[in-house]
Amino acid sequence: MDTIxxxxxxxRTAPPHALLDVVAAxxxxxxxxxxxxxxxxxxxxxxxxxxxxxxxxxxxVSIQDSPxxxxxxxxxxxxxxxxxxxxQGRHGAVTVHLPMTIRGGRMGVLSVRLPAEQDARAWTPHxxxxxxxxxxxxxxAERDTDxxxxxxxxxxxxxxxxMQWQLLPGRSCSRPEFSLGAHLEPAYAIxxxxxxxxxxxxxxxxxxxxxxxxGIEASLLTSLAVSALRxxxxxxxxxxDQASLADQAVYAQYRGEAHVSALLLRFDxxxxxxxxxxxxxxxxxxxxxxxxxxxxxxxxxxxxxxEDTVYVAEHFTAHPGDxxxxxxxxVYEALSVSGESYGERALTRALGNTRLLPxxxxxxxxxxxxxxxxxxxxxxxxxxxxxxxxxxxxxxxKPQESEEPEEGAPEAESPEIVAM
Numbered sequence: 001m002d003t004i005x006x007x008x009x010x011x012r013t014a015p016p017h018a019l020l021d022v023v024a025a026x027x028x029x030x031x032x033x034x035x036x037x038x039x040x041x042x043x044x045x046x047x048x049x050x051x052x053x054x055x056x057x058x059x060x061v062s063i064q065d066s067p068x069x070x071x072x073x074x075x076x077x078x079x080x081x082x083x084x085x086x087x088q089g090r091h092g093a094v095t096v097h098l099p100m101t102i103r104g105g106r107m108g109v110l111s112v113r114l115p116a117e118q119d120a121r122a123w124t125p126h127x128x129x130x131x132x133x134x135x136x137x138x139x140x141a142e143r144d145t146d147x148x149x150x151x152x153x154x155x156x157x158x159x160x161x162x163m164q165w166q167l168l169p170g171r172s173c174s175r176p177e178f179s180l181g182a183h184l185e186p187a188y189a190i191x192x193x194x195x196x197x198x199x200x201x202x203x204x205x206x207x208x209x210x211x212x213x214x215g216i217e218a219s220l221l222t223s224l225a226v227s228a229l230r231x232x233x234x235x236x237x238x239x240x241d242q243a244s245l246a247d248q249a250v251y252a253q254y255r256g257e258a259h260v261s262a263l264l265l266r267f268d269x270x271x272x273x274x275x276x277x278x279x280x281x282x283x284x285x286x287x288x289x290x291x292x293x294x295x296x297x298x299x300x301x302x303x304x305x306x307e308d309t310v311y312v313a314e315h316f317t318a319h320p321g322d323x324x325x326x327x328x329x330x331v332y333e334a335l336s337v338s339g340e341s342y343g344e345r346a347l348t349r350a351l352g353n354t355r356l357l358p359x360x361x362x363x364x365x366x367x368x369x370x371x372x373x374x375x376x377x378x379x380x381x382x383x384x385x386x387x388x389x390x391x392x393x394x395x396x397x398k399p400q401e402s403e404e405p406e407e408g409a410p411e412a413e414s415p416e417i418v419a420m
Contacts, residue, residue: 003030004129011133016141020051023110023134031123032115034093038100038134039068040108040151043165044187045364048072048109051151060154068109071097073361075106077124094120098127102135104174106360110134153188160191160219167226169197172360177269177393178204181360182386185367186379192218193328193382194226198233204267205233208282208326208386211260212302225250225260225303239266243277243303243311250304259302263326272318272392277311279303282384283332283343285351287323292348324388325351325362330381337375346373362387 007026014022020038027033039048039061047060048068063069071078076099082092094114100107110131114120138148157165164184172181180197184190192211197204207229211222228249232242243264250260261280268274278297286293295316301309318324325347332343340346350369354362363385370383 003126004133007130008133011137014137016143016145017147019134019137019141023130027112027127027130031118031126033112034115035095035111035113037111038108039111040148041072041106042152042154042187043157043161044154044185045171045183047154049151049154051148067095068097068111071099072106072109075099075101075358077128079120079124092116094118096120096124096127098124098131100131100135102132102139104172104179104360105170106172107135107138155188158189158191158215160216161187161189163216163219163223164190164194167194167196167223169195173197173199175199177391178267178388179359179391180206180386180388181358181363182384183363183367185383190382191215192222193330193384194222195326195384195386196226196230198230202269204269205239206265206267206326206386206388208263208328208384209260210262210281210328210382210384212258217258221250221254221258221260224253225262229262229264238313239264239275239277240311240313243279244309247279247301247303247305247309247311248307251307254304256305256307259304261302261329267318267390269393272320272390274316274318275313276315277313279311281329283327285325285327285347287325287351287355288319288321290352290355292351294343318390318392320390320392322390323351323355323359324390325366326384326386326388327366328382328384330379330383331366331370331385334370334374334379334381334383336373337377342370342373346370359387359389 007023010022010026011019020036024036027036038051040051041063042049045063047062049060050058052058061068063072067078067080078097080095093116096112096114098110100110112127114123142148171183182195184193191214194209196207209222209225211218211225213221225246228246229242232245237245243262261282263282263284264277266275276297279300280302284295286295297314300311332341332347334342350366354365357365366385367383
C-alpha cells in the first residue's frame with residue numbers, strides 16, 4: 001500500500017483544525033514517531049510559532065538560532081540526535097526538522113521525533129513527502145479556520161496590517177523561470193505598501209504599490225487599487241490598461257484627494273522582454289554579476305491623481321542571472337542619523353552583501369541592514385522590499401530577430417540606468 005497516498009486521503013477528509021493530528025497518528029503508525037510538531041514562520045520572519053501553543057515546550061524558537069531555524073533557512077532537513085542509549089546499543093531518539101515549502105513559499109518547519117531503533121536518514125524522504133502533503137492541505141484549510149493564521153503572529157496585528165496581509169499573495173514563489181521573495185516592515189503595523197504577483201504559462205506580472213496616508217485610510221486605498229489591478233489583469237487587459245482602470249477606480253472614489261504610487265512589470269518567460277509602467281514612487285535596482293545599477297523609468301502620474309490618465313509602457317530586457325530588487329520610498333528614502341538616505345550608497349552595499357542569498361532571504365536581510373543603517377531608530381514609514389531572480393527559458397539563447405521598429409512605428413525609449 002502507498003503510505004503517502006494513505007496520508008493524503010486522510011488529510012483531505014480531516015477537519016481543517018485536525019490536520020496535524022492526522023499526520024501525527026499516521027507517522028506514529030508508519031515509523032513509530034514519538035512526537036510531531038509543526039511551527040509556522042511569524043509575520044516578521046523572526047520566529048517559528050507552534051500551532052499548538054498549549055503543548056509542553058511550545059514556546060517560539062528563533063529563525064536565526066535554532067535547529068528548526070537552520071532547517072527553515074537552509075531549506076534542507078536538519079537532524080538532531082538526543083543523548084542516551086537506545087535499544088541495540090544505539091544512541092537515543094532523533095528529531096528530524098523538515099522545511100515546509102510549497103511552490104517556493106516558505107511556510108514553516110515540521111519536526112518529527114523518531115525512536116532510536118529507526119534510521120532517520122532512511123525515513124527522511126518519506127517524512128518530506130508527508131510534510132509537503134500537510135503544507136498543501138494547510139493552504140486549503142486556511143479558508144475555513146483561523147488556527148494556522150493565528151499561529152503566525154507573535155502579537156496582535158493592527159487592523160490595517162490585518163487587511164494588508166490578507167491582500168498579499170504570499171512572501172515567496174519559485175518556478176523554473178524565476179524565484180522571488182518579499183517582505184514588509186513593520187510587519188505587525190503596516191498600512192499602505194503592498195506587492196502582488198501572478199504567473200501564467202508565459203508571463204510573470206509583478207506590481208509594487210504604495211497608498212498615500214497612514215493607518216486604515218492607507219490600507220483601504222491600497223486595497224482598492226490592488227483589487228482594481230487584479231480585476232483588470234484577470235479580464236485580460238494589458239499592463240497600460242490595468243493601470244488606467246485602477247487609476248479610474250481610485251479617482252472615482254477619492255476625486256484626486258488620495259492616490260496610489262505603483263510600479264507594474266510584465267516579464268516574458270521566453271524572450272526576457274519586460275514591459276513596465278512607472279506610476280509613482282516604487283523603484284528598481286538591477287544586479288548583473290557584481291554590478292549594481294539603479295534603473296529609472298519615465299515617471300508618470302500616480303493612480304487616481306487625475307481623471308482619465310493615459311499610461312505608456314517602457315521596455316527593457318532581463319538576462320538570465322539578473323537579480324532585481326524593488327523598494328518603496330520607506331526603504332530608499334530612510335535616513336541615517338547623519339542625514340544620508342539609504343538609497344544613496346547603503347542599498348547598493350546591501351545588495352552586494354546579499355548576492356549569495358536566495359531571493360526569499362534577501363528582503364529580510366536588506367531590511368535588517370536598513371535597521372542598522374538607522375541605528376535602531378524606528379521606521380517612520382512602511383518599508384517594502386521585493387527580490388526577483390530571473391532565469392528565463394532556454395529559448396532565449398536562440399538567435400534573436402532584428403528588433404528594428406516597423407516603418408512608421410515610434411521608437412521605444414530606453415530606461416535611464418544610474419550607476420551606483
